[in-house]
Amino acid sequence: MPGYxxxxxxxxxxxxxxxxxxxxxVKPGGAxxxxxxxxxxxxLISFGGAKYVLTVTVRNQxxxxxxxxxxxxxxxxxxxxxxxxxxxxxxxxxxxxxxGTANEGDVLDVIATFRLTSGVFTNATSDTSPRFVVSNxx
Numbered sequence: 001m002p003g004y005x006x007x008x009x010x011x012x013x014x015x016x017x018x019x020x021x022x023x024x025x026v027k028p029g030g031a032x033x034x035x036x037x038x039x040x041x042x043x044l045i046s047f048g049g050a051k052y053v054l055t056v057t058v059r060n061q062x063x064x065x066x067x068x069x070x071x072x073x074x075x076x077x078x079x080x081x082x083x084x085x086x087x088x089x090x091x092x093x094x095x096x097x098x099x100g101t102a103n104e105g106d107v108l109d110v111i112a113t114f115r116l117t118s119g120v121f122t123n124a125t126s127d128t129s130p131r132f133v134v135s136n137x138x
Contacts, residue, residue, distance in 0.1 A: 003041050004041040004042055004043040004044075004086065005041050005043040005044055005121065005123070006040075006041045006044070006123055006125075007038065007039070007040045007041065007044060007052075007114060007116040007123040007124075007125055008038065008039055008114075008125050009036055009037070009038050009112055009114050009125055009126065009127035010037040010038065010039050010089075010127075011036070011037045011127065012034065012035070012036040012037070012056070012110055012112040012127045012128070012129045013034070013035060013110070013129045013130060014026065014032050014033070014034055014035075014096075014108070014110060014129060014132050015032065015033050015034070015035045016032060016033070017031050017032055017033055017095070018033065019033075020035065022130075023132045024132055024133065025132060025133050025134075025135045025137075026099055026108070026132060026133075026134055026135075027099075027134075027135070027136055027137070028099055028102070028103065028104055028134050028135075028136060029098050029099055030098065030099060031095070031096060031097050031098055032096050033093050033094065033095050033096065034056045034058070034093070034094045034096060034110050034112070034129070035091055035092070035093050036054055036056070036091070036092045036093075036094075036112050036114065036127075037089065037090075037091050038052075038054070038089065038090055038091075038092060038114050039087050039088070039089045040076050040087060040088050040089075040090075040116060041086070041087055042086050042087060042088065044076075044116060044118045044121055044123060045076045045077070045078060045088055045118060046078070047078075047118055047119045047121075048078045048118070048119070049075055049076055049077045049078040049118065050075065050076045050116050050117060050118035051073070051074075051075050051116070051117050051118075052073065052074055052075070052076065052092075052114060052115065052116045052117075053071055053072075053073050053114075053115045054071065054072045054073075054092045054094070054112060054113070054114050055069070055070070055071045055112065055113045055114075055115075056068075056069065056070055056071075056072075056094045056110055056111070056112050057069045057110065057111045057112075058096060058100070058108055058109075058110050059108065059109055059110070059111065060100075060101070060102050060106050060107070060108055061106075061107040061108065061109060061131065062102075062103075062105070062106040062107050063101075063102075063106065065101060067099065067100040067101060067102050067108060068096050068097075068100050070094050070096070071094075072092050072093070072094050074090075074092065076088055076090065076116070076118075099134050102134045103134065104134060104135060104136065105133065105134065105135060106133070106134045107131050107132075107133055107134075108131065108132055108133070108134065109128060109129050109130070109131045109132070110128065110129035111126065111127075111128050111129075112126060112127050112128075112129070113125070113126045114126070
């Protein structure tokens, strides 16, 4: 859980397109999504909300190459009232169109960076996903 003035990526992982089913294996050339579960402290969103940028980079650990990179932007709405929540959570999804240059048997993972700005306050964090493999079903 982040502090009152912090933001964090609780988890980031590859999932089947349009679902929350985690991937251990993706077909060569197959599309999938990256899902990041982020949490923001109440202090950061108490001054009229916050804007964020989530950047995901899919790495091929077998060849040390970047397979895909993309960003998602959005907002955390202002939390009004006298009692602010200690945190606010959001799942952010980034669609990956295919496995790019990755070949059968290659091992992939995802690095995600999350930057949130609210007024003069900025917070940045990162996380790495579990690895997954490019492979055809037997």
